[in-house]
Every structure is written in structure tokens, then in C-alpha cells.
Amino acid sequence: MLTSKVIEQLVGALGKEKVFTDKEDLAAYSFDATADMPKVVPEVVVTPTSTREAQEIVKLAAQHKVPLYTRGSGTNLSGGTIPINKGIVMVMVKMNKILEVDAENLTATVQPGVIIQDLNDAVAGHGLIYPPDPGTIATATMGGSVAECSGGLRGLKYGVTKDYVMGLEVILANGKIMHCGGKTVKNVTAYDMVKLFVGSEGTLGVITEIIVKLIPAPEARKSALAIFRSLDDAAKAITGIINNKVIPATLEIMDNVTIKTVENYAHVGLPTDAEAILLIEVDGIPEVVEKEAEAVIKVCKENNGQLKIAQTAAERDEIWQARRDALPALAQLSPTTVLEDATVPRSKIPEMLKALRDIAQKYQLTIGTFGHAGDGNLHPSIITDETDIEEMKRVHQAVDDIFAVALELGGTLSGEHGIGIAKQKYLEQEFGEAGIEALRAIKRALDPENLLNPGKIVQP
Amino acid sequence: MAYYDSLDNVRAEITRCMKCGNCQAVCPIYKEVLGESGVARGKIQIAKDLLEGELELTDKMQDIFSLCLTCKACAANCPCGVQPDKIILAARAELVRKKGLPGLKRQIFGVLGKPQRFKLGMGMAAKLQGFGLKKIPSSNAAHPRFPIGIDTRRIVRPLAKQSLLSRLPEVSKVSKPKQRAAFFTGCMLNYMYTEAGKAVVEVLNANDVEVITPKSQHCCGIPVFVHGDVKTAKAIAKYNLDIFAAGNYDAVITHCGTCIGAWVQHYPELLLDDAKYSKLAEQMAAKAYDVSQYLIDKVGLKEPTGQVAANATYHDPCHMVRGAGIAAQPRQVIESIPGVTLTEMQKPDRCCGGAGSFSLTHYPLSSQIRDKKIADALSVKPDMVLTSCGACRMQLEDGLFQAGSDVPVKHVVELLAEAYVKGGGRDSGQKTG
Numbered sequence: 001m002l003t004s005k006v007i008e009q010l011v012g013a014l015g016k017e018k019v020f021t022d023k024e025d026l027a028a029y030s031f032d033a034t035a036d037m038p039k040v041v042p043e044v045v046v047t048p049t050s051t052r053e054a055q056e057i058v059k060l061a062a063q064h065k066v067p068l069y070t071r072g073s074g075t076n077l078s079g080g081t082i083p084i085n086k087g088i089v090m091v092m093v094k095m096n097k098i099l100e101v102d103a104e105n106l107t108a109t110v111q112p113g114v115i116i117q118d119l120n121d122a123v124a125g126h127g128l129i130y131p132p133d134p135g136t137i138a139t140a141t142m143g144g145s146v147a148e149c150s151g152g153l154r155g156l157k158y159g160v161t162k163d164y165v166m167g168l169e170v171i172l173a174n175g176k177i178m179h180c181g182g183k184t185v186k187n188v189t190a191y192d193m194v195k196l197f198v199g200s201e202g203t204l205g206v207i208t209e210i211i212v213k214l215i216p217a218p219e220a221r222k223s224a225l226a227i228f229r230s231l232d233d234a235a236k237a238i239t240g241i242i243n244n245k246v247i248p249a250t251l252e253i254m255d256n257v258t259i260k261t262v263e264n265y266a267h268v269g270l271p272t273d274a275e276a277i278l279l280i281e282v283d284g285i286p287e288v289v290e291k292e293a294e295a296v297i298k299v300c301k302e303n304n305g306q307l308k309i310a311q312t313a314a315e316r317d318e319i320w321q322a323r324r325d326a327l328p329a330l331a332q333l334s335p336t337t338v339l340e341d342a343t344v345p346r347s348k349i350p351e352m353l354k355a356l357r358d359i360a361q362k363y364q365l366t367i368g369t370f371g372h373a374g375d376g377n378l379h380p381s382i383i384t385d386e387t388d389i390e391e392m393k394r395v396h397q398a399v400d401d402i403f404a405v406a407l408e409l410g411g412t413l414s415g416e417h418g419i420g421i422a423k424q425k426y427l428e429q430e431f432g433e434a435g436i437e438a439l440r441a442i443k444r445a446l447d448p449e450n451l452l453n454p455g456k457i458v459q460p
Numbered sequence: 461m462a463y464y465d466s467l468d469n470v471r472a473e474i475t476r477c478m479k480c481g482n483c484q485a486v487c488p489i490y491k492e493v494l495g496e497s498g499v500a501r502g503k504i505q506i507a508k509d510l511l512e513g514e515l516e517l518t519d520k521m522q523d524i525f526s527l528c529l530t531c532k533a534c535a536a537n538c539p540c541g542v543q544p545d546k547i548i549l550a551a552r553a554e555l556v557r558k559k560g561l562p563g564l565k566r567q568i569f570g571v572l573g574k575p576q577r578f579k580l581g582m583g584m585a586a587k588l589q590g591f592g593l594k595k596i597p598s599s600n601a602a603h604p605r606f607p608i609g610i611d612t613r614r615i616v617r618p619l620a621k622q623s624l625l626s627r628l629p630e631v632s633k634v635s636k637p638k639q640r641a642a643f644f645t646g647c648m649l650n651y652m653y654t655e656a657g658k659a660v661v662e663v664l665n666a667n668d669v670e671v672i673t674p675k676s677q678h679c680c681g682i683p684v685f686v687h688g689d690v691k692t693a694k695a696i697a698k699y700n701l702d703i704f705a706a707g708n709y710d711a712v713i714t715h716c717g718t719c720i721g722a723w724v725q726h727y728p729e730l731l732l733d734d735a736k737y738s739k740l741a742e743q744m745a746a747k748a749y750d751v752s753q754y755l756i757d758k759v760g761l762k763e764p765t766g767q768v769a770a771n772a773t774y775h776d777p778c779h780m781v782r783g784a785g786i787a788a789q790p791r792q793v794i795e796s797i798p799g800v801t802l803t804e805m806q807k808p809d810r811c812c813g814g815a816g817s818f819s820l821t822h823y824p825l826s827s828q829i830r831d832k833k834i835a836d837a838l839s840v841k842p843d844m845v846l847t848s849c850g851a852c853r854m855q856l857e858d859g860l861f862q863a864g865s866d867v868p869v870k871h872v873v874e875l876l877a878e879a880y881v882k883g884g885g886r887d888s889g890q891k892t893g
């Protein structure tokens with residue numbers, strides 16, 4: 001429980017304008033982008049503008065043993081920023097300076113509140129990119145994406161956030177500041193603390209500075225859309241492309257429910273009787289792009305795919321619009337969209353898609369699936385209505401089944417959205433008892449009082 | 461029932477929000493305040509709590525809902541098709557119904573509800589403003605001398621000595637009229653930018669359109685409406701509809717983003733359940749055009765021949781581009797002028813931060829938003845900034861002044877009128893007195 005003394009001290013440390021206590025303001029921080037989650041109003045919201053201020057806040061939280069919830073833009077999809085035990089919400093968006101772009105070493109150093117797109121805009125002039133590109137690239141913060149280990153459309157070729165974080169400044173639960181990693185390409189000193197904090201979802205420390213790796217922007221790219229009457233053909237095309245030694249930057253899939261919905265919503269001319277659509281983009285050096293595009297086209301044709309190849313930038317946009325429309329189109333069908341993040345080895349995609357179809361039928365639900373086929377990361381989206389209690393029961397059972405199948409197929413609970421509150425109960429299925437104990441040991445070691453984002457991932 | 465008649469009417473709109481946060485990327489207010497209560501997503505949650513009785517109407521809530529430019533950028537960017545601006549306006553209306561208007565606004569809106577008294581007041585103000593405004597040498601602008609409800613840092617256009625309506629003839633004839641159009645001047649034009657108002661008549665005449673300017677027309681009423689005073693707004697809407705329905709016109713022409721929005725969107729919405737007026741509002745909505753839109757889409761613009769050598773950039777008024785979907789036509793008008801190059805700024809459709817009286821009530825915040833706009837506009841090194849709305853123009857003029865720039869701001873059709881004159885077209889100067 002927070003006392004007025006704590007608030008007084010927060011105001012003392014930060015000034016009045018960085019401390020919100022009005023209930024209207026607090027209400028605006030009681031939720032994030034996750035559907036079907038409890039709404040919890042924090043007791044106070046603070047918005048530090050420097051590491052020093054953030055440190056003061058952590059120290060006060062530690063001193064008074066108050067739960068501290070670190071928040072970026074609140075776009076996560078696992079309930080990660082909901083202040084489930086009340087306490088302090090610390091919003092990092094005002095720490096939004098790009099501290100350095102080091103084109104020589106191909107790194108950038110940023111504060112956690114920098115929006116991912118803003119970093120990309122800042123490095124574009126140097127001919128560089130920061131590859132992780134979640135659907136929320138224009139809204140999510142660097143801190144949130146590091147803490148969540150976000151992925152994106154380019155994950156297959158370029159990996160996820162953890163592949164680009166080289167160094168961190170972190171405030172530990174006791175208020176002390178630690179640094180790990182750095183600008184060197186090679187760094188194998190001691191435990192890999194950088195990787196430990198990437199994906200830690202605000203439960204192990206507060207990230208206040210991030211050094212990331214940048215890469216040269218690809219010179220050319222080519223996109224295609226391939227339509228398949230049968231799911232098996234689509235699946236064979238996916239594995240075929242990779243067996244041909246082509247790693248597309250993007251290899252996305254949309255199932256029939258999604259195709260129908262997108263077509264209904266955006267009228268872009270998608271065939272509503274197709275079982276699956278693949279959206280493929282290769283990028284790199286022009287000659288290589290040409291060669292890889294040819295291989296992709298050949299494989300798709302061999303597997304009865306009907307192809308549309310973008311010749312211009314406008315046509316490329318059109319192709320990607322279909323993919324971008326997937327979630328909005330599904331979301332418009334009903335008040336609530338439960339967006340899941342089940343991930344399986346690439347070769348198991350057809351099996352997973354079929355299982356999803358069966359689950360939808362079993363529980364009489366509409367499930368549209370789209371996702372990153374190339375890396376096996378699927379987003380089954382259940383179209384429902386939060387206020388329909390009976391239906392929500394079936395939704396929860398369906399979600400249980402989805403993760404059970406994903407794990408059976410050798411998959412994982414999360415390809416990019418994290419665990420948060422939403423997937424806690426399945427964690428032991430993936431990690432086993434010993435694994436959970438190891439996770440707990442780490443949490444206890446770094447946050448013995450359970451003050452940092454309590455209630456998320458594991459209970460200590 | 462119109463959505464502003466009860467907060468309950470936007471319940472479905474509220475439920476549709478999936479809380480994705482996409483609106484953060486485009487909300488000019490959020491970009492400055494960086495707080496959830498500044499952006500649509502947070503405001504929608506607060507409106508929801510209000511609807512469900514978890515929060516009550518407070519002054520703080522009034523502050524939160526006042527922090528919105530109604531620029532509709534959030535609506536245009538929302539993957540779920542939510543229109544947050546409607547939710548915010550409905551909440552403002554609810555606040556006024558339950559808590560009433562603050563004193564000063566009540567007085568001003570009270571006068572606005574009475575067209576004759578409003579005219580009289582504005583006439584007096586034009587005569588007396590010398591006391592309140594300090595003219596800036598060699599410019600057509602002034603600083604307020606003391607805070608008359610306006611920040612003393614901001615520059616404003618002094619009110620015109622003679623209003624546009626008193627200068628324009630009721631009918632501006634042409635020899636072979638292709639169409640007859642009624643001109644809805646709006647207040648910015650009527651009381652400040654009267655030259656731009658004359659330009660509208662001139663370009664319409666030059667395109668063989670006979671222009672009728674009903675003398676007794678009134679403000680569009682939108683400023684009243686966006687502050688939640690739905691009752692007065694409805695009365696003003698009916699008043700204007702009566703006046704413009706009385707004549708026999710092919711079109712109603714406006715010259716400002718908000719005014720066109722009033723005719724095509726807000727009047728029909730406001731009067732939705734008024735049997736008589738809802739039909740009238742629909743009929744008039746079908747006939748209402750922004751002047752550029754009318755020239756391009758309906759009349760077939762007569763290409764000017766006069767040269768105007770200039771590098772121009774165009775600012776899209778929010779209510780024009782997102783409210784009424786008019787963006788191409790003003791650009792076509794600009795590009796039709798020989799010698800003019802249109803150089804686009806990076807984000808021509810980003811709000812200028814003016815938003816009617818928002819720039820008066822929230823000057824510092826409004827200025828921060830404006831400065832981003834000005835920096836963007838100046839980055840293309842323009843000889844002039846063009847726009848399609850008096851309110852935007854005033855905001856841009858203030859911004860350029862504060863940035864130490866003497867680049868002028870003009871309405872698109874003013875430049876067109878200039879090109880017609882240079883091309884030997886008729887100068888209707890005498891005609892309009």
C-alpha cells in the first residue's frame with residue numbers, strides 16, 4: 001500500500017508535473033493493448049526524464065517496498081504493464097533521446113523511450129537500419145521492445161530484438177545501476193547478462209540505456225504474393241523456398257478465414273476460396289535479389305501457387321497492405337480480438353494450422369490465423385465478445401488447447417509477445433518443474449522483495 | 461439521436477477500440493504531452509469509465525477532454541475504424557449538459573446564439589480593438605496589449621474595419637452564368653480575411669458562376685459545438701439552413717475547413733432526429749462544396765494565364781482533408797497557376813495546432829504543435845504558404861511571425877484570383893465595392 005509519504009517523496013524527487021495522482025490520469029494507465037485482461041488502476045504514475053530520476057524512483061520503491069511497474073507505450077499483448085498489485089507505474093516515454101549514432105561501429109545508443117521508427121529515421125541518413133520491426137514500429141518504445149524481445153515481419157532473415165542488443169544500462173531492484181555488454185562485436189565476458197535482461201519484461205531491472213547493432217540497409221527488394229488452393233501446397237512452398245537456400249526477409253501466411261475477412265474489409269481482390277496466401281519478400285544486393293526471386297517463383301509454381309509479383313513500389317505496397325489489413329479486418333468483426341502468439345518449428349505449420357481449424361470447430365469459434373510462416377510464428381486470432389461470458393469460457397478452453405498443441409509440436413508459448421500475465425499458467429508445460437525453479441531463482445536473486453513488475457512471468 | 465445527445469450513443473464506438481495504441485503515432489497532442497490521457501486511447505478509457513459510473517465528471521476530466529484538436533488523425537489511423545473525435549465530442553457535450561458551461565464561454569456562446577447581437581458586438585469590437593491590440597509595424601498583424609483572454613505573445617489579425625458581408629453585394633452577377641452558387645462566408649472571412657472573401661467571389665465569377673451572398677447568414681456554429689454546447693449549435697444550424705434553403709442555388713460554397721465540415725457532416729448529424737431539418741440538412745449537404753472542390757469537380761476550372769512565379773507549399777486543414785476528404789482539388793488549383801511550383805512539406809496534413817479557440821485557451825501547447833508545422837513548411841524554402849482555412853491561416857501567420865519569417869500565408873483562391881487578374885481577367889474590385 002502506498003502512503004501519502006511516498007507520493008510526497010516522489011514529488012520531492014521529480015517535481016509535481018512528473019507525478020500523476022488524479023484518478024482520471026491513473027485510469028488511463030490501468031490497461032495495455034492486451035484483450036481480456038483485468039483492469040487495475042495504479043496508485044501513482046511517474047514520468048522520469050533521466051536515469052537519475054528513474055533511479056530515485058526505484059530507490060523509493062525499494063525503501064518503501066512498493067510494487068513498481070515499468071511501462072513504455074503500453075502496446076504489449078500479454079498484460080505485461082498492468083499494475084496488478086497496484087503501486088507505482090513508471091512511464092519511460094519521456095526518456096526519448098537518441099544519444100548517439102555511431103556509423104563507424106554500426107551501433108546506436110538510445111534511451112528506452114525512443115520509438116523504434118524514430119531510431120530508424122535517425123539512422124536512415126547513414127544508409128543503415130535497425131531490423132526488428134514489430135507491427136507497432138511507429139508506437140512501441142525501444143525499452144518495451146527490448147523488455148519484450150519483440151520480433152517482426154523480418155524475423156526469418158534478420159532475427160528478433162535479442163539479436164541486436166549489444167549493451168544495456170539497467171537499474172537493479174536495489175536502486176543500483178549496472179552496465180553490461182557494450183559496443184564490441186565480440187563480448188563473451190562472464191554470464192550473458194544482456195540476453196538475460198532482453199525479454200525479462202520488466203521483472204528483473206529497469207532498462208535506462210540501450211546499445212543496439214545496426215546493419216546496412218538492403219539495396220534492393222522484391223515482393224510477391226502467392227495464392228494456394230491447398231494448405232499442404234503452401235506448406236511445401238515454405239519449406240521448398242528454404243531448402244533452395246533462399247532466406248526471404250519476410251515470409252508471411254494468411255489462412256482462409258483471414259483472407260475472407262481482409263477481402264471483405266479492404267476489397268483488394270484476394271481469392272476468397274484460397275486456403276492460404278503467402279507473402280514473400282527477398283532483399284539484399286540487386287543481383288542476389290533477382291536470383292532469389294526467381295527461385296521463390298519457381299518453388300511456388302511447382303507447388304501450384306498462383307503468383308502476383310510486384311513490379312513497382314506501389315504494387316509492393318498493395319501486397320503488404322493485405323498483410324497489414326489482417327488484424328484490423330479481423331478486429332472489426334467483433335468487439336474483442338484475442339490475439340495469440342503460438343510458435344512451432346517451420347515444418348509443423350500445416351499441422352498447426354489444421355489443429356487450429358479443429359479447435360475453432362470444437363469450440364464453435366471464429367479463429368483467423370496469420371503470421372510469420374517463415375519462422376513458424378503464428379497469430380491465431382479469436383474473434384469474440386468479452387461481455388459474452390459463456391463464449392469467453394470457450395475462448396479460454398480454446399487457448400489452452402492452442403498452446404498444448406503448439407508445445408506438443410515442439411513449439412513455444414511465445415514467438416514475440418512475451419508471457420506477462422496472459423501465458424503464465426502454461427509456463428510449466430514448456431519449462432518443466434526444474435526450469436520454473438531456475439526462473440524463480442533468477443527472479444529471487446535479482447529482485448528479492450518481488451517489487452519489479454510483480455505478478456508477471458513467474459511468482460517468486 | 462445524434463451521437464452528442466447522450467454519451468450512451470457512443471458506447472458502440474467505445475467498445476470497438478481494441479486499445480492497440482496506434483493512435484499514439486499520429487496524435488499531435490500526445491506527441492507533446494506524452495501521457496495516456498492526452499491520446500485517444502486513454503480518453504476512450506476515461507469516457508468508458510464515465511459511462512460505467514467508475515469515474516465522475518470533474519474539472520480534471522474537463523481539462524482532459526479539452527486537450528484534443530479534433531484533427532481526426534487518430535480516426536484516420538485507427539485499424540478498427542474507431543472515430544475517437546466523436547467520442548471526445550460526445551464526452552464534451554455530456555460535460556456541458558451535466559456541469560454547464562464556464563461563465564465566459566456561456567456569455568460568448570449566448571451572444572453567438574443571437575445573430576444580430578453577435579454582428580453588433582463584432583462591429584463594436586472592430587472599432588474598439590485599437591485599445592486592445594498593438595499593431596506590429598509594417599505588417600497586417602497585432603499583439604494583444606493586455607490578456608483579453610488571448611495570450612499576449614500571440615499575434616492576431618485585427619478585425620477588418622468593414623465586414624465582408626457589408627462589402628459584398630447580395631448578388632454578384634456574370635453575363636452567362638453556368639451555375640448559381642450561394643456563398644457561406646464564415647466568420648474568419650467575414651471579420652478578418654475579407655480580401656480572401658472577395659477572392660472567392662472573383663474566382664467564381666471568373667468561372668462564370670453567379671454568386672449570391674445572403675446578408676443575414678451567421679457563423680457556422682462549430683466553435684460552439686466543439687465546446688459541447690449542442691443546444692446553441694443546433695439553433696445556429698437551423699438558422700443557417702433556413703437562410704440558405706430560402707434561395708434557389710446550385711451549390712453552397714464555403715472557404716474554410718470547418719465550415720465545409722459544418723455543412724456536409726455536422727448539420728446532418730446535429731439535426732438527425734429533427735423531422736423537418738434533418739431532410740433539409742441532407743439536401744444542403746449534397747450541395748455544399750469547398751471553393752476549390754467546386755471549381756475542379758463541378759465547374760471545370762478555367763485555367764489562369766497570368767504568371768505568378770513562386771515556390772508554394774500547401775497546408776491541409778484537418779477538417780478539409782480528413783473531415784471532408786478534400787486534398788487533391790486545392791492542389792490542382794495551385795498547380796493550374798502558371799509559374800507556381802507546389803513543393804510538398806513532409807507532413808502537409810499534420811494539424812497546425814490551431815483548432816479554433818484551442819490556440820487561444822492552450823497557447824503554449826498549441827504553439828509547440830504549430831512550431832513543428834512551421835519547421836516542416838519552412839524546410840522546403842517556400843515563397844508562400846497556402847491553405848484552405850482562415851483559422852489555419854491565422855495560426856500559420858502567428859507561427860511564421862514567431863519563427864522570424866516573413867513568408868506570407870494565403871488562401872489558395874487568393875492566389876488564383878491574382879493569376880486571373882494578371883492574365884487580364886476581370887478584377888471584380890469595383891463590383892464588390
Ligand SMILES: Cc1cc2nc3c(=O)[nH]c(=O)nc-3n(C[C@H](O)[C@H](O)[C@H](O)COP(=O)(O)OP(=O)(O)OC[C@H]3O[C@@H](n4cnc5c(N)ncnc54)[C@H](O)[C@@H]3O)c2cc1C
Binds near residue numbers: 151
Ligand atoms: C496491433 C499490435 C501489433 C503488434 N505486433 C507485434 C509484432 O509484430 N511483433 C512483436 O514482437 N510484438 C508486437 N506487438 C506487441 C508490442 O507492440 C511489443 O511487445 C512492443 O515491443 C511493446 O513495446 P511498448 O513500448 O509498448 O512496451 P510496453 O507494452 O509498455 O511494455 C512491455 C513490457 O516491457 C516492460 N518494459 C517497458 N519498458 C521497460 C524498460 N525501460 N525497462 C524494463 N522493462 C520495460 C514492461 O514492464 C512490460 O512488461 C503488437 C502489438 C499490437 C497492439
Ligand code: SF4
Binds near residue numbers: 476538539540542
Ligand atoms: S482508438 Fe483505434 S488506434 Fe486508438 S487504441 Fe483504440 S483501436 Fe487503437
Ligand code: SF4
Binds near residue numbers: 498
Ligand atoms: S482528434 Fe487529433 S488531437 Fe484529438 S485525439 Fe485524435 S489525433 Fe489527438
Ligand code: SF4
Binds near residue numbers: 682716718719
Ligand atoms: S468555421 Fe470558423 S470561420 Fe468558419 S464560420 Fe465557423 S467559426 Fe467562423
